[in-house]
Amino acid sequence: MKKTRTVQKIRFGKKRGLQTTFINPSELEQLNPFVQWDHYTAKALIHAKRLDYQGHSGVDAVSYPVIGQLSHHDSTGSHVTLASGDVHIMTSGEGVIHKEIMTPQNGQIESFSLGTVLPAGKIEMAPASCLYLHAQQLPLIEEHDSTTKVIIGSYKDVSSPAAYSIPMTFLDIMITPYGCWYFETDPEQLAGFVYLRSGSVYISGNQLHRHQMATLNPSPLPIEIRTSRLGARIFIATGKPQLQPLLSSHHSVHSSPQNMSKAIRHIDHLLTARK
Numbered sequence: 001m002k003k004t005r006t007v008q009k010i011r012f013g014k015k016r017g018l019q020t021t022f023i024n025p026s027e028l029e030q031l032n033p034f035v036q037w038d039h040y041t042a043k044a045l046i047h048a049k050r051l052d053y054q055g056h057s058g059v060d061a062v063s064y065p066v067i068g069q070l071s072h073h074d075s076t077g078s079h080v081t082l083a084s085g086d087v088h089i090m091t092s093g094e095g096v097i098h099k100e101i102m103t104p105q106n107g108q109i110e111s112f113s114l115g116t117v118l119p120a121g122k123i124e125m126a127p128a129s130c131l132y133l134h135a136q137q138l139p140l141i142e143e144h145d146s147t148t149k150v151i152i153g154s155y156k157d158v159s160s161p162a163a164y165s166i167p168m169t170f171l172d173i174m175i176t177p178y179g180c181w182y183f184e185t186d187p188e189q190l191a192g193f194v195y196l197r198s199g200s201v202y203i204s205g206n207q208l209h210r211h212q213m214a215t216l217n218p219s220p221l222p223i224e225i226r227t228s229r230l231g232a233r234i235f236i237a238t239g240k241p242q243l244q245p246l247l248s249s250h251h252s253v254h255s256s257p258q259n260m261s262k263a264i265r266h267i268d269h270l271l272t273a274r275k
Contacts (some may be wrong), residue, residue, distance in 0.1 A: 004224040006204040009211040010234050018042050018102075018109075019170060022195075022213045031215060032126040032191060032241040033166055035059055035253050036115025039195075039211065045104040053099045053274065055267030056092035057252040058259070059115045060122055060165050063100070064151065066197075073156040074098035076268050078130035083165060085135030087151050093118065095252075095266035096108035097130035097274070105243065112195075114203075116236060118165050120244040120255035125258075125262070128263040145179030148172070153238075155183065175201070177231045180224065185238050186216055186219035192238035194225065199232030 010254060014021040014224070022037045036059070042049060059129050063082065074090060075097045082088055084105070089097060096137040103107040118124045137259050139158045141148045150160040151167030167188050194203060194214045201208050203225055216223070218241070225234060244255040250266070254260040 002128040002224075003221050004204055005216045005221045007206040007221045008068065008215045008217045010163065010206065010208065013213065014040065014213065020226070026216070028248055028253065029177065031193075032246060033116045033168070033239045034114075034191060034193065034237065035117055035233050035248070036061070036113055037193065037195065037213060037237075040102065040109065040111045040113070042104070042109050046103050046107070049102045049109060049185065051100045051102070053097045053271065054251060055097045055265035057267060058094040058118050058254040059092050060118060061090045061092060062114040062152070062170065063090070063111065065109075065111040066113070068105040068109050069106045070105040071101040071103070072098060073100075074128070074129050076130055078132070080132045082132070083135065083213040085138075087133050087138065087162065089131040089152075089162060089164065091118070091123075091126075091129045091131075092252075093124065093126040093128045094230060095263045095270065097198070097267060097270045101193075112235065114164060114170060116168055116239055117242050117246060117253050119242055123165055124255060127260055128196060131162060133160075133162055142248040146173055146175045146181045150179075153186075156231070166240055166242065168235065170235045173225075173234050173236060174201075175225060175227050175232045177227055177229055179227045181226075182222060182224050183236070184222045185220065186240075188240045189238035190218040190220060191241050192216040192223065192236065194223070195235045197233045198268065199227065201227055201232045201234060
């Protein structure tokens with residue numbers, strides 16, 4: 001029997017309005033390089049939902065809507081509207097401010113936000129930048145039991161065109177009932193988690209239910225996901241931990257107090273300039 005990654009903890013998330021948050025600032029060392037996993041949902045909507053300007057620095061922020069449209073505006077000059085299945089990567093560097101407008105489809109909106117720390121050095125404090133990819137640019141790998149969309153990184157030697165600041169893999173996977181999905185990960189990407197959007201899955205003997213997140217014990221071992229009578233849609237992220245201090249403040253993460261202080265001043269300047 002092959003050894004596979006085991007579950008460290010099953011998380012239920014903390015809901016506030018549209019947003020359910022699964023990673024707390026106090027857990028950054030434990031989940032390095034992951035600093036954010038948020039799930040946005042709402043039903044029976046008539047009007048779009050607006051999220052006002054907020055600042056980020058020292059992180060890569062990935063936006064991925066799955067129902068409805070997500071309009072993104074930020075201080076780099078990036079103004080794009082993402083349809084379901086598109087992806088937007090914002091490398092915040094020394095600081096950026098952004099806002100979003102979520103437009104419902106048949107009264108519903110649903111979107112995900114993933115954040116990872118930037119490596120210490122030039123990238124951490126570089127000017128902010130953005131990348132937008134249409135859903136049709138992201139590869140799909142169809143197998144007997146599953147279909148895997150490669151948002152970032154590689155799967156079965158098929159790579160996403162998305163450039164990323166650290167070694168990281170982000171996958172959107174649909175598995176049939178009584179199916180098995182198996183992934184031999186990049187051995188550098190020791191950290192990882194599984195999020196269940198729908199259905200039910202089993203990971204190393206642990207059952208994961210809808211809207212639960214399973215963080216995985218750090219390991220280079222493969223990941224195996226199984227289903228029973230229900231199929232499932234899951235998201236999996238694995239990443240290389242960054243060997244640096246992780247200091248957190250609001251939506252910023254930096255490797256030193258000096259960088260944090262400089263980034264906060266820059267974000268405050270951007271917010272003040274909008275008034």
